[in-house]
Each structure stands twice: as C-alpha cells, then as structure tokens.
Amino acid sequence: MTTSFGELDTESLRDRVAGQLARSRARSTALTDAVDENDLVKQHSKLMSPLVWDFAHIGNQEELWLVRDVGGREPVRDDIDNMYDAFQHPRSDRPALPLLSPAETRSYVQQVRTKVMDVLASTPLEGRKLVENAFAFGMIVQHEQQHNETMLATHQLRDGEPVLHAPMPPAPPGPVLDKEILVPAGPFTMGTSVEPWALDNERPAHRIEVGAFVIDKYPVTNAGYLEFIASGGYDRPQWWSEEGWAYNRKTGLRAPRFWVRDGDRWLRDCFGVVEPLVLDEPVVHVCFYEAEAYAAWAGKRLPTEIEWEKAARHDPATGRSRRYPWGDEDPGPEHANLGQAHLRPARIGAYPRGESPLGVAQLIGDVWEWTSSDFHAYPGFVAFPYQEYSEVFFGADYKMLRGGSFGADAAACRGTFRNWDYPIRRQIFSGFRLARDPGPEETR
Numbered sequence: 001m002t003t004s005f006g007e008l009d010t011e012s013l014r015d016r017v018a019g020q021l022a023r024s025r026a027r028s029t030a031l032t033d034a035v036d037e038n039d040l041v042k043q044h045s046k047l048m049s050p051l052v053w054d055f056a057h058i059g060n061q062e063e064l065w066l067v068r069d070v071g072g073r074e075p076v077r078d079d080i081d082n083m084y085d086a087f088q089h090p091r092s093d094r095p096a097l098p099l100l101s102p103a104e105t106r107s108y109v110q111q112v113r114t115k116v117m118d119v120l121a122s123t124p125l126e127g128r129k130l131v132e133n134a135f136a137f138g139m140i141v142q143h144e145q146q147h148n149e150t151m152l153a154t155h156q157l158r159d160g161e162p163v164l165h166a167p168m169p170p171a172p173p174g175p176v177l178d179k180e181i182l183v184p185a186g187p188f189t190m191g192t193s194v195e196p197w198a199l200d201n202e203r204p205a206h207r208i209e210v211g212a213f214v215i216d217k218y219p220v221t222n223a224g225y226l227e228f229i230a231s232g233g234y235d236r237p238q239w240w241s242e243e244g245w246a247y248n249r250k251t252g253l254r255a256p257r258f259w260v261r262d263g264d265r266w267l268r269d270c271f272g273v274v275e276p277l278v279l280d281e282p283v284v285h286v287c288f289y290e291a292e293a294y295a296a297w298a299g300k301r302l303p304t305e306i307e308w309e310k311a312a313r314h315d316p317a318t319g320r321s322r323r324y325p326w327g328d329e330d331p332g333p334e335h336a337n338l339g340q341a342h343l344r345p346a347r348i349g350a351y352p353r354g355e356s357p358l359g360v361a362q363l364i365g366d367v368w369e370w371t372s373s374d375f376h377a378y379p380g381f382v383a384f385p386y387q388e389y390s391e392v393f394f395g396a397d398y399k400m401l402r403g404g405s406f407g408a409d410a411a412a413c414r415g416t417f418r419n420w421d422y423p424i425r426r427q428i429f430s431g432f433r434l435a436r437d438p439g440p441e442e443t444r
Contacts, residue, residue, distance in 0.1 A: 076111050146412050159272075182442055288399045314358075325356035343406065364403055
C-alpha cells in the first residue's frame with residue numbers, strides 16, 4: 001500500500017488485494033510444508049497452538065469475513081467455527097480438540113481461498129464501510145500475516161533438526177556510532193485516520209503535546225545485554241519492579257530465552273542452530289520485565305508508546321507524521337528487516353536508508369520493541385469491525401510493543417501499527433531500546 005492506495009481504480013485495487021492474499025498464503029504454506037504431519041499436529045509449547053490449528057484458523061477467519069459476510073455465500077464448513085474460535089479455546093487446550101487433519105486443513109483453506117477469489121472479483125469495493133478500499137480483505141491479509149509470525153515463533157520453540165533457512169541480513173555499510181538522539185518538545189500527530197487498512201486501535205489520528213526526550217539511535221544489542229548479565233543484573237532486586245522481581249524469582253530467569261550457557265560464554269539457539277552470539281545484533285526474546293530491569297540498570301527507562309511513535313514518524317521540517325520513519329513509501333529491503341527474509345535481527349547500522357528524520361534507526365523490523373505503556377484506546381476510538389480485535393484487551397494487563405520484527409510482514413507493520421502482549425512473554429521476537437529525560441542543558 002501507498003498513500004495513494006485509496007485512489008486506485010477498482011481493478012487495480014483488486015489486483016493489489018489478490019497479490020497480498022497470494023503472498024500471505026505462500027508464507028503460511030511454507031511454514032506448514034516445512035515439517036511433517038507429526039510436527040504439524042504436535043503442540044511444541046503450551047504457549048502456542050499446533051501449527052495445524054493456526055492454519056485452519058486462518059482459513060476459518062477468511063471464510064467468516066470474506067466468504068460469508070462480504071460475499072454472502074453459503075458456508076464451506078460452519079461445523080468447525082467453534083473449534084477455531086480463539087476466544088473459545090485457550091492455546092493449551094487446542095491439541096485435545098478434534099482438529100482437522102493436515103490434509104483436511106489444506107483442502108479446507110484452499111476451498112475457502114477459491115471462493116474468496118470469486119468474491120473479490122465480483123464484490124463492489126464501495127458502499128459499505130467493511131469493503132471500502134477493500135478493508136475486509138486487508139484485515140484478513142493482516143490476520144494471516146500475524147499468524148505467520150506466530151507460527152514462526154512456534155518453529156523457534158520446536159525441537160529437532162533445523163527446517164527453516166534464510167540468508168543473513170545485510171551487514172552495516174560502514175562504521176556504526178551508537179548514540180542518543182534528542183527529540184525536541186512539541187506537538188505530534190499520533191495514529192491515523194487515512195491509512196486504508198489501519199486497524200481500529202490505530203485510529204483516529206490525534207494531536208498530542210509531547211515533552212522533550214532522548215532516545216537511543218539503535219535497540220539494545222547482545223553485547224549490551226551481556227554486560228547486564230555479567231554485572232549480576234538478574235540477581236539484584238534494585239533493578240527490577242516488584243512484579244518483575246517476583247516473576248524473576250518464580251521462573252529463575254538467567255538470560256534471554258533461547259540463550260544457551262556453554263562454560264563461560266553464551267550461545268543462542270536460532271531455529272535449531274546453536275551458534276555464538278552476534279554481539280551487535282539487537283537482543284531478542286526478552287520479556288517486558290527484563291527490558292525494564294535493564295533500563296534501570298543502565299540509568300535510563302523504556303520509551304512510552306507516544307515517544308516511540310514520535311521518534312519513528314515525526315518530521316520536524318514539516319510537522320507532519322510519516323507512514324514510516326523513512327517516508328511514505330512501502331518498506332523495501334533497503335529500509336528494514338521484515339517478512340522472514342532473514343531469520344534473525346540485522347546488526348545495528350544495517351539499514352541507514354530506514355532512519356527517521358532525526359536519525360533514529362531500525363525502528364521498523366528486526367525486533368518488536370517493548371514500551372512502558374499499557375494498551376489503551378485513543379481518544380475517539382470506535383471498535384470496528386468487532387470488539388474482540390482490540391477493545392477486550394484494553395487495560396493494564398498488556399504492555400505495548402511497536403515496530404515489528406524480522407518475522408512480521410510489511411502488511412501488518414507500519415508506523416502506526418500497535419502490538420500488545422503480556423509482560424512475561426519471551427517466545428515472541430521482542431527486544432527494546434532505551435530512552436531518558438533530557439537534562440536542562442540539553443534543551444536550551
């Protein structure tokens with residue numbers, strides 16, 4: 001999508017949607033074809049669904065919204081709606097359900113997709129909010145891509161020989177200066193009212209007065225995190241919140257998830273390959289409490305969600321908010337590490353063309369970045385098209401993550417996109433960067 005997306009003629013819009021649907025399905029297929037049937041039906045962690053559940057759930061959501069609602073067609077399989085309703089069955093219980101077999105699942109999602117393409121070809125993409133600018137189709141594209149990232153996390157949790165492979169991300173083109181950047185005080189437009197496929201929690205655009213703050217140019221790296229571990233950071237309660245310290249003691253945290261101790265050094269299990277840490281890669285698989293403790297140890301703090309988005313989108317030269325740090329154009333491989341093109345974060349400094357106007361780098365892709373904010377609605381929020389997408393999650397139980405990861409797709413990642421999860425989650429592709437309040441001499 002581009003800013004002129006809503007100006008496409010109907011046939012061009014249909015072509016764009018068809019391409020996005022095909023690209024999403026190619027990822028789903030690759031992630032499920034990579035393993036045998038036993039791995040597809042197995043629950044690799046109680047935190048995750050069996051891969052075969054995710055794939056059928058993708059198809060069921062597509063059927064509910066596009067075949068039945070948008071298309072008004074007869075159901076393909078209305079007998080399975082309850083089984084693939086994420087609100088009816090927690091992940092830990094899903095393996096006990098009479099799930100469709102892998103063969104049945106593949107047949108089902110293909111039947112649904114065939115009907116969807118017929119609906120796309122025949123539906124007027126106007127006259128109803130759900131189909132204006134093909135919103136319902138875009139919602140389903142994003143839903144599938146979000147589950148593709150979830151399935152990628154399941155692959156990280158599975159035991160066995162490596163089955164996923166990808167080239168290394170690009171290396172930094174030159175020397176890297178890891179520095180802090182002052183974001184001056186002033187108004188900022190947060191959220192969006194014009195992005196055609198933006199989800200309800202990203203809306204509406206609203207003006208906020210933001211105080212000056214300092215933010216790190218790059219996310220925290222493995223090298224930086226090693227210093228925290230070496231200093232005894234996991235054993236010193238002064239760096240941890242009360243909730244974080246209780247979780248630390250309960251679970252025996254010692255390092256980011258998937259780090260492996262080897263004598264006096266740490267290694268990392270990356271999709272079944274145990275390898276030395278790449279020191280200048282952003283640290284990944286840390287929970288909010290770990291990020292919060294590291295920030296306190298470093299004498300800083302996590303940015304608020306507002307600060308993160310201002311650092312990512314605000315253009316001080318024009319006062320407007322961009323779609324992405326680099327501008328309004330869609331992400332390309334020169335801008336960010338997205339779409340599972342590389343199965344790891346890129347080293348800091350790898351994407352100079354993706355920097356914001358103020359010079360903050362790698363805000364999009366690589367790792368989801370924890371912020372200090374809870375998940376709340378924007379002023380003027382309206383649930384659409386259903387309350388269960390966002391509204392039921394509002395409150396202090398969830399912390400906000402921003403920016404996307406190497407496992408996220410550009411269709412489900414933009415400067416306004418909001419992600420949320422419990423503060424204990426570590427299986428997700430999460431990292432963080434630091435912020436602080438500026439001193440008086442810095443804002444004169």
